[in-house]
Amino acid sequence: MTAATRKTRLGTVLAAAALTVLGATGTAVAQAPAGAEQRTVAVTAAAGVDYATWDADVRAVVGEARPHIESRMAQGGQKQAIVLDIDNTSLETHFHPFPPTPAVAPVLDLARYAHDRGVAVFFVTARPGIIELVTKANLTHAGYPVTGLYQRSLSDLFGSTGEYKAAKRADIEAKGYTIIANIGNNATDFEGGHSERDVKLPNYDGQLS
Numbered sequence: 001m002t003a004a005t006r007k008t009r010l011g012t013v014l015a016a017a018a019l020t021v022l023g024a025t026g027t028a029v030a031q032a033p034a035g036a037e038q039r040t041v042a043v044t045a046a047a048g049v050d051y052a053t054w055d056a057d058v059r060a061v062v063g064e065a066r067p068h069i070e071s072r073m074a075q076g077g078q079k080q081a082i083v084l085d086i087d088n089t090s091l092e093t094h095f096h097p098f099p100p101t102p103a104v105a106p107v108l109d110l111a112r113y114a115h116d117r118g119v120a121v122f123f124v125t126a127r128p129g130i131i132e133l134v135t136k137a138n139l140t141h142a143g144y145p146v147t148g149l150y151q152r153s154l155s156d157l158f159g160s161t162g163e164y165k166a167a168k169r170a171d172i173e174a175k176g177y178t179i180i181a182n183i184g185n186n187a188t189d190f191e192g193g194h195s196e197r198d199v200k201l202p203n204y205d206g207q208l209s
Contacts, residue, residue, distance in 0.1 A: 054094075069181045081177040081179050124150045
């Protein structure tokens with residue numbers, strides 16, 4: 001099987017699961033068209049949020065936080081980790097709703113930089129565990145190193161998102177890691193601590209889930 005064929009098949013599998021993923025993230029979109037193995041072009045699903053502005057704002061936030069994170073990596077001496085939210089933090093879900101969803105470029109660059117220097121890269125998301133295979137396939141397809149992926153179990157779906165995410169960061173710490181940065185775009189990504197530095201990306205008063 002050629003690389004092009006594998007890529008096309010992966011795109012088809014991810015597109016078939018698109019509505020499930022979108023239901024989990026709360027993004028309202030139309031049904032996937034036939035031949036949805038080719039991802040949709042960038043769209044704006046919420047009034048007042050345009051891609052260029054969002055992209056510039058994300059780059060500004062990551063650019064401001066990155067020197068500190070790089071400095072912390074250079075100190076070493078511990079098992080270090082960064083924790084990433086997924087939707088509109090690691091993947092451009094809002095603007096490219098149909099999988100395979102592309103990476104948020106500056107976050108991907110930071111994740112690769114960290115991984116290349118021995119820092120673990122964990123993902124903690126509110127997505128349900130039933131779509132874990134789809135989620136992990138999309139992350140790796142987008143180029144992310146994945147040390148670990150946490151998604152909500154059935155019991156987690158009935159509890160607080162913030163408490164769930166804090167518990168998973170505590171679990172990462174229990175494995176011996178120091179979380180030097182926690183990157184997300186919602187307040188629930190940061191509740192409960194368990195991170196040396198929180199990096200909040202824009203969500204424009206909740207318009208980006």
